[in-house]
Amino acid sequence: xxxxLITGANGNIGQRLLLExxxxxxxxxxxxxxxxxxxxxxxxALPESAQLEVVxxxxxxxxxxxxxxxxxxxxxxxxxxxxxxxxxxxxxxxxATSEVLARAAEAANIQQVVYLSILGSTPSSSNACLRSxxxxxxxxxxxxxxxxxLRVPMVLGEGDYASAALIGRAHKSLNFVLRAQSLEQxxxxxxxxxxxxxxxxxxxxxxxxxxxxxxxxxxxxxxxRTAALLGRPTKVVSLPVDLGxxxxxxxxxxxxxxxxxxxxxxxxxxxxxxxxxxxxxxxxLQLTPLDTMLEHCIAAFTAV
Numbered sequence: 001x002x003x004x005l006i007t008g009a010n011g012n013i014g015q016r017l018l019l020e021x022x023x024x025x026x027x028x029x030x031x032x033x034x035x036x037x038x039x040x041x042x043x044x045a046l047p048e049s050a051q052l053e054v055v056x057x058x059x060x061x062x063x064x065x066x067x068x069x070x071x072x073x074x075x076x077x078x079x080x081x082x083x084x085x086x087x088x089x090x091x092x093x094x095x096a097t098s099e100v101l102a103r104a105a106e107a108a109n110i111q112q113v114v115y116l117s118i119l120g121s122t123p124s125s126s127n128a129c130l131r132s133x134x135x136x137x138x139x140x141x142x143x144x145x146x147x148x149x150l151r152v153p154m155v156l157g158e159g160d161y162a163s164a165a166l167i168g169r170a171h172k173s174l175n176f177v178l179r180a181q182s183l184e185q186x187x188x189x190x191x192x193x194x195x196x197x198x199x200x201x202x203x204x205x206x207x208x209x210x211x212x213x214x215x216x217x218x219x220x221x222x223x224x225r226t227a228a229l230l231g232r233p234t235k236v237v238s239l240p241v242d243l244g245x246x247x248x249x250x251x252x253x254x255x256x257x258x259x260x261x262x263x264x265x266x267x268x269x270x271x272x273x274x275x276x277x278x279x280x281x282x283x284x285l286q287l288t289p290l291d292t293m294l295e296h297c298i299a300a301f302t303a304v
């Protein structure tokens with residue numbers, strides 16, 4: 001396979017994808033990250049033997065992205081946020097970066113872009129994050145190269161924030177959770193990486209796939225399943241989600257960079273219950289069972 005450009009490569013999914021491409025397939029990779037700090041972090045996370053080219057620059061800098069795209073046959077676009085700030089809006093992080101990448105892909109004759117989006121992203125969504133993700137999808141679908149959109153829910157993997165938060169809750173004897181009946185359909189990070197690789201290896205055609213884990217279950221049950229694997233009892237008390245929105249509203253008014261926003265809560269509170277079989281058939285993917293992915297995450301958490 002020819003060289004692949006990966007934007008936002010220093011995240012948990014990006015690092016795992018890099019490792020597999022470099023070690024299992026010897027695919028040449030060029031990673032684009034935003035800062036020297038991110039470059040150092042990415043380099044430290046990979047083996048010294050990894051032959052990786054890292055470019056530092058802003059994802060909205062057309063000259064930087066176009067230069068990074070040269071001699072690449074494909075790109076994997078992993079840039080995204082679920083919390084907007086004064087310095088980084090949803091439009092900038094999702095739409096603007098996709099527009100820049102689409103122009104770079106045309107200039108560099110990139111054949112395909114794989115874009116990791118969020119389950120529930122639609123143009124009509126009342127949630128600004130999900131709406132901007134859908135707009136970014138459309139930007140790439142209108143590009144000259146093939147666009148392969150993979151929409152995913154909560155991703156669980158060894159050492160990532162979502163897994164640490166879930167395991168932290170499972171260790172508590174009592175949990176207060178906003179709308180504990182909200183449906184989660186978590187997917188294992190290894191399955192997401194396998195899906196990206198399958199999309200890269202597939203035919204050069206546009207696709208939009210909803211990908212999710214093997215089980216959809218209430219958030220309370222997910223916490224309790226994790227606690228059971230830890231051998232710990234836990235009780236989950238559900239709180240009205242409006243309480244969370246009210247608190248987020250106050251924080252937005254008091255801080256330029258609040259820890260939680262209403263849009264962020266809307267993404268996290270989205271009910272995920274989709275039939276992933278059509279996507280699994282296209283990608284020839286078998287999902288990791290829920291308990292297995294939880295065991296992987298717990299093992300990594302306790303090893304630290």
